[in-house]
Amino acid sequence: MALTPSLPPDAAWQPLPAAAWDAEAARHLLRRAGWTARPEEAERAKREGLEATLDRLFPERPHYFPEPALAAQVGEDSPAYRSRIRAAAGPEERRTIQKEEQERIQAALQDLSLRWLEYARQPEHAAFAKWVLFLGDVYVVGADKVRDVDLVFRHFDLLARGGLGRAPELTKAVSRSPAMMIYLDLNQNRKEAPNENFARELFELFVLGEGNYTERDIKEAARAFTGYRARPATADFVFAAGQHDGGIKTVFGQSGDFGGDEVIDLAYGQRAAGAFLPHELAKFYLSDAPLPREHLLALGDAWRSGGYDLRWLARRFFGSRLFFAPEYRGNFIKSPVQFYLGMTQDLGLSVPPLPRFVLSPLRQMGQVLFVPPNVRGWVGGRAWINSTSLAARRTLAEMLFTPVDDLRLNADEARALAAARADGAGHFSVPAARLDPFLAESPAEAARRMQSEFLAAPPEPALQQGLADYLAAAAPGPDRFRRVRRAAITLLETPAYQLC
Amino acid sequence: MASNSSTPFLPSTRREFFSLSAKGAGLLAFSRFAPSFLVRSALAQAPAPEKDRRILVLVQLAGGNDGLNTLVPFEDPKYYALRPTLAIAKEKVLPVADGQGLNPACAALRGLLGEGKLAIVQNVGYPNPNHSHFRSSEIWETGSASDRFLATGWLGRFLDNACSGMPASDHDPVAVHVNTLNGLPETLMGEREHPTFGLSAYAARRRDGEETRRLLEADAAVPPGAPDDDASFLRHTLMDSLVTETKVQAALGGYRPLAAYPANAFAASLRNVAGLIAAGLPTRVYFVTLSGFDTHFNQLGTQERLLETLSTGLAAFQKDLEAHRLEGQVATMTFSEFGRRPFENESKGTDHGTAAPLFLMGSGLRAGLHGAAPSLDLPKNADLAFSTDFRSVYASVLENWLGCPSAPVLGQQFPLLPVFA
Numbered sequence: 001m002a003l004t005p006s007l008p009p010d011a012a013w014q015p016l017p018a019a020a021w022d023a024e025a026a027r028h029l030l031r032r033a034g035w036t037a038r039p040e041e042a043e044r045a046k047r048e049g050l051e052a053t054l055d056r057l058f059p060e061r062p063h064y065f066p067e068p069a070l071a072a073q074v075g076e077d078s079p080a081y082r083s084r085i086r087a088a089a090g091p092e093e094r095r096t097i098q099k100e101e102q103e104r105i106q107a108a109l110q111d112l113s114l115r116w117l118e119y120a121r122q123p124e125h126a127a128f129a130k131w132v133l134f135l136g137d138v139y140v141v142g143a144d145k146v147r148d149v150d151l152v153f154r155h156f157d158l159l160a161r162g163g164l165g166r167a168p169e170l171t172k173a174v175s176r177s178p179a180m181m182i183y184l185d186l187n188q189n190r191k192e193a194p195n196e197n198f199a200r201e202l203f204e205l206f207v208l209g210e211g212n213y214t215e216r217d218i219k220e221a222a223r224a225f226t227g228y229r230a231r232p233a234t235a236d237f238v239f240a241a242g243q244h245d246g247g248i249k250t251v252f253g254q255s256g257d258f259g260g261d262e263v264i265d266l267a268y269g270q271r272a273a274g275a276f277l278p279h280e281l282a283k284f285y286l287s288d289a290p291l292p293r294e295h296l297l298a299l300g301d302a303w304r305s306g307g308y309d310l311r312w313l314a315r316r317f318f319g320s321r322l323f324f325a326p327e328y329r330g331n332f333i334k335s336p337v338q339f340y341l342g343m344t345q346d347l348g349l350s351v352p353p354l355p356r357f358v359l360s361p362l363r364q365m366g367q368v369l370f371v372p373p374n375v376r377g378w379v380g381g382r383a384w385i386n387s388t389s390l391a392a393r394r395t396l397a398e399m400l401f402t403p404v405d406d407l408r409l410n411a412d413e414a415r416a417l418a419a420a421r422a423d424g425a426g427h428f429s430v431p432a433a434r435l436d437p438f439l440a441e442s443p444a445e446a447a448r449r450m451q452s453e454f455l456a457a458p459p460e461p462a463l464q465q466g467l468a469d470y471l472a473a474a475a476p477g478p479d480r481f482r483r484v485r486r487a488a489i490t491l492l493e494t495p496a497y498q499l500c
Numbered sequence: 501m502a503s504n505s506s507t508p509f510l511p512s513t514r515r516e517f518f519s520l521s522a523k524g525a526g527l528l529a530f531s532r533f534a535p536s537f538l539v540r541s542a543l544a545q546a547p548a549p550e551k552d553r554r555i556l557v558l559v560q561l562a563g564g565n566d567g568l569n570t571l572v573p574f575e576d577p578k579y580y581a582l583r584p585t586l587a588i589a590k591e592k593v594l595p596v597a598d599g600q601g602l603n604p605a606c607a608a609l610r611g612l613l614g615e616g617k618l619a620i621v622q623n624v625g626y627p628n629p630n631h632s633h634f635r636s637s638e639i640w641e642t643g644s645a646s647d648r649f650l651a652t653g654w655l656g657r658f659l660d661n662a663c664s665g666m667p668a669s670d671h672d673p674v675a676v677h678v679n680t681l682n683g684l685p686e687t688l689m690g691e692r693e694h695p696t697f698g699l700s701a702y703a704a705r706r707r708d709g710e711e712t713r714r715l716l717e718a719d720a721a722v723p724p725g726a727p728d729d730d731a732s733f734l735r736h737t738l739m740d741s742l743v744t745e746t747k748v749q750a751a752l753g754g755y756r757p758l759a760a761y762p763a764n765a766f767a768a769s770l771r772n773v774a775g776l777i778a779a780g781l782p783t784r785v786y787f788v789t790l791s792g793f794d795t796h797f798n799q800l801g802t803q804e805r806l807l808e809t810l811s812t813g814l815a816a817f818q819k820d821l822e823a824h825r826l827e828g829q830v831a832t833m834t835f836s837e838f839g840r841r842p843f844e845n846e847s848k849g850t851d852h853g854t855a856a857p858l859f860l861m862g863s864g865l866r867a868g869l870h871g872a873a874p875s876l877d878l879p880k881n882a883d884l885a886f887s888t889d890f891r892s893v894y895a896s897v898l899e900n901w902l903g904c905p906s907a908p909v910l911g912q913q914f915p916l917l918p919v920f921a
Contacts, residue, residue, distance in 0.1 A: 095628065096628070098647065099646065102647060103632065110634070288730070331730055356633075356682050357682055360686075364684050382733055385737055387695060388684055388696060390738060390741060391683065391696075392683045392684060395698065408562070410562075410563055410794040411794050412633060413633075457731070462719065463719045466719065467715065482708075490712045490716060493716060495719065495734035496731070499730065499731060
């Protein structure tokens with residue numbers, strides 16, 4: 001799929017002129033940077049202006065996602081489980097202990113996923129949470145391999161805390177992230193037998209992209225990262241000098257007795273490092289069609305000369321003329337997480353603590369949080385859609401309009417739900433009152449309003465007419481409410497609602 | 501193409517499509533976004549209904565069905581000691597054999613047993629059992645060992661094997677799930693995407709589902725000359741599924757059951773399955789859910805109602821299949837994520853347990869009891885130790901019913917049970 005941006009490289013990254021900041025532009029920014037654009041949020045963004053909105057979306061002091069107790073507990077218990085497994089009398093006992101730990105890990109991962117979704121769906125967290133999800137799609141770790149949910153949390157926490165700082169510092173922190181060390185076998189990297197897995201992904205997937213390094217660079221860089229270890233008891237990073245290869249390495253044509261940090265600095269010395277993250281940004285936020293190299297370099301050179309400041313990059317990207325260009329409006333397929341969280345925002349719902357009704361649908365739609373398919377992360381875009389995943393999206397929309405107590409809950413689920421309600425959680429399914437604004441309108445106006453609230457693409461006359469006719473055909477009495485509800489559900493099942 | 505007309509503008513069967521073609525409203529009307537099965541059939545000019553294939557209907561008893569009060573060891577005094585308030589009196593039990601009898605709510609199943617159409621596999625479970633609904637369901641659905649995690653379902657992998665060589669998304673659904681609340685059951689997820697279809701539990705009122713479909717149909721048509729962008733791609737994918745949906749609804753709308761089904765949602769689901777089988781869809785696997793078995797409190801009445809729903813629903817379904825002379829093609833099997841604790845709890849209920857019996861229904865079975873009954877010689881509040889691994893049941897169904905080698909699906913060879921004649 002080729003697409004040439006309507007703006008040349010030198011104009012693409014200029015700030016959007018103030019005159020072009022209108023309601024549609026505000027909605028576009030909120031949908032792409034976050035999950036959706038609620039009318040009141042869009043109104044506020046338009047009023048405050050683009051700069052102030054970017055200040056809010058990528059704040060100096062973000063509200064970080066706090067570690068859930070179950071995840072922390074997994075981390076605390078991990079050394080004890082290891083010694084119990086070591087001390088086990090035989091394979092039978094060992095299996096029993098392993099299974100017990102495995103169950104706790106699974107429960108903690110579900111809990112982490114549900115709590116993160118509940119944090120991320122709140123409009124004031126949306127853009128920052130999505131930014132961290134983006135960084136997690138670059139600096140990929142998988143909970144299936146890392147296993148320790150506490151380490152997975154700490155990895156994402158590190159991405160959040162360094163996510164608006166300087167990229168080389170973030171990459172150095174990632175190289176010390178215990179989850180990453182396990183995921184890419186950095187923990188196995190010994191002087192006598194350097195493991196190249198981390199060095200390869202560092203160049204290919206974190207900093208430079210394919211074609212911008214040689215096999216020799218990888219081999220030499222792997223030697224520089226020897227001695228990186230996670231302390232067994234706490235999983236904290238420790239540098240094992242005795243395992244480090246202190247010899248001379250030659251990376252990108254420069255020689256020295258480099259350590260890991262110096263290799264990262266050398267990688268960021270390459271021009272390709274400037275263009276790499278902008279390429280990833282465009283793929284995650286903008287379009288399936290990659291941006292031309294010249295466009296990426298135009299942004300990348302400026303980013304690089306400013307010292308790789310990530311907040312600067314986010315603001316420049318989301319504030320650019322290119323980001324708001326017509327060819328990028330309302331035509332990007334939502335990820336399952338965005339589809340789900342956008343819908344909860346559009347409908348004013350909380351995330352219920354019910355794995356079966358949240359995490360199972362996400363899995364059917366193709367996205368298991370914290371468990372990407374491989375080190376490249378999710379493919380995204382059109383790859384999200386097939387007949388099964390589209391059916392799952394439609395079922396999820398129907399589900400959110402069904403009272404949660406009608407979902408034939410198990411006793412555990414009913415208990416979790418009651419606890420969440422006691423904690424002051426909001427609605428888990430669409431309350432009748434949510435549809436009042438549409439009920440108050442004429443059929444034609446209700447159809448128009450529904451489309452403008454829910455859809456990113458401009459209203460389609462045929463769909464609008466179909467909905468208006470459908471609403472107008474209501475029999476007096478409860479049929480009117482039934483049809484408004486049905487029209488809203490249908491709208492969420494349309495192709496247009498899958499786009500942002 | 502009026503979106504509010506009562507006839508769908510798309511042909512819902514191949515025959516309708518061909519009759520439209522003959523009237524000149526053929527493939528061109530759909531351009532290159534014609535649903536692929538239509539294009540394929542049009543090219544082949546010979547739609548091939550696959551009517552002789554064997555079909556499996558899987559019935560999930562969600563929540564964990566109590567085995568000891570389903571198949572009651574009514575001669576064993578230990579049973580009565582374990583269940584001071586929940587035990588079923590010996591004179592009420594419907595005897596089967598070997599001191600085992602069915603819950604009185606299972607009269608219809610007892611009838612099937614007498615006719616040689618019901619097999620009961622006793623005490624089915626797996627090693628290192630898990631008490632979580634979510635995880636134990638996952639183990640049963642993926643067919644994994646309890647310490648392993650599989651991303652695909654056992655029937656999904658069956659479809660991977662059985663349907664290899666068939667292009668994905670290019671034909672009628674090979675698996676249909678009915679009345680499931682959270683979408684495609686994990687059981688049916690394969691390595692590859694298979695055309696599956698869900699009869700929604702949400703738009704259970706047919707009118708609602710039809711209205712949504714009609715509105716979406718008008719929206720899913722790709723205008724001629726539209727660019728090959730993501731919006732067109734989405735429309736194309738949606739249109740494919742709407743064609744299937746229309747076709748399914750047409751089959752269901754025209755179906756005349758030849759047995760009286762009880763008036764409940766579970767029986768209605770089975771009636772729909774019978775309708776789709778009778779329509780000659782090439783679907784190999786149907787999945788139906790009956791929920792509510794998580795009986796921590798006041799189990800007796802709740803479980804009896806559920807077992808009666810199960811029992812009368814299955815019997816009507818079997819009778820209907822027979823009246824349509826389809827019974828030789830269909831086997832039905834129940835499963836539940838776990839049985840329940842032998843010791844009843846303080847609330848006249850039972851907590852999560854392990855092994856339980858499961859039912860197989862059909863005309864080609866060796867009726868009666870299979871496997872061994874559980875031992876009730878148990879320490880305080882202990883679980884039952886299973887005697888038949890659930891993957892042995894799966895292997896038997898795969899090899900002796902669906903005609904597919906089981907080891908590639910289950911990862912190893914499990915012993916087969918002599919369940920199928």
